[in-house]
Structure formats: C-alpha cells, structure tokens
Amino acid sequence: MASSSAPRIAYAPMDQQSSEYSPPEAGLVVSVFQKEDDPINAINHMMSFLTSVVASRYPATNNQLRTSSNPRQQATINNGWVTIQPI
Template sequence: MRMILNSVQNGPLVLPTIVEEDGATRTKRYEELSVAEKLQADCDLKATNIILQGVATPIFSQGDDLISYLNKEMDFLIAIASSRFPSTNNQIRTSSNLRNQATIQDDRVTVQQV
C-alpha cells in the first residue's frame, strides 16, 4: 500500500531506456525490468486503477481539499500517460480550448477559466 501511495505522491516509475545496436533508443519492456522496477510498475498500475475506479473517494473527511486531491490524481494519471505513451511529431496537437478550474465553496461548485 505504501508503494501505491508513493506512486501517487511522487509520480510513476520512469521506464529506463535501452540504446539498440543501430543507435535507436527504446523504452525497456516489462520483462526487461529489474525485480524492483517491476514491483514499482505494478504499484503504478494499481494506483492508476484505484484512481480510475474512484475507490479512494470515500476516505475523504469534511474539510479535506478535494480539488487538491483530484489535481494530484490527475497529475499522476498525466505522468503515467506521458511516460508510457511518449508523443511523436504526428501526435502533437495545439488546442485552442481554455483550461477550467473548479472550486468548491459553501457546497457550490464554481468553474473558472484559467
């Protein structure tokens, strides 16, 4: 459980890379990871599943900063996606959408463009 929490707090394992004989660099496959790296990758996967399933939600108490927790979870999911699925030139897109930030005050949700 500590390693799962560590994944969320400190980000996922950055998969090591291998330089091939032809000079190309690629990410190590799961079966090429060390035992410790496999354990951390497994905990990253468990943390991702917990966040996606919303299992962590009932542990919040009154007064907790839910937006902060959600932002941390989203940062973790973004880090997972970025580390596991790196961008290539044909995947880079520029969006004209503005980013929204939600705040909760007095049981009301306010959405602001940031």
C-alpha cells in the first residue's frame, strides 16, 4: 500500500535577509517567502496580491437584470438567458 504524503518544496538559498523585494522602477512590492513561512499564509498573501492586481485593472461588472428599450421587442436577460418578447 503506497503512502501519500504532501509534496516537499525545495527553497533556493537567499543572499538577502529582507522578506520583500522591490526594484526601484517597478513601483510595487513583491513578497519573497522564506522556507519557515506557513504555506497557507503564503497562498493567502498571493491571492490577496492577485486580487488587488485584477481589481485595479478591470472595472466591477454589473450583473443586474437589464431590460432593453427596443419599442417593438423587449429583451430580458436573466441568469445568462435572453428572452425576447414582442410588446
């Protein structure tokens, strides 16, 4: 019976002691994780960073029900389905 264990992560040795790296021209701080860091905490930090990057580049979407102003037909969008009804 094969035993299942979590994969081991090999960390490269670091020359600097700082836990953050920020090139002057980048304008943002990129966290560098050490081998003693908690993996779950590291994933949470990465997800927080990615969420902030996406939120800063894409506007929030409006997923509310919308009705068109077509005088002959009315289109209703509900849960991704479009229903067209004559008026």
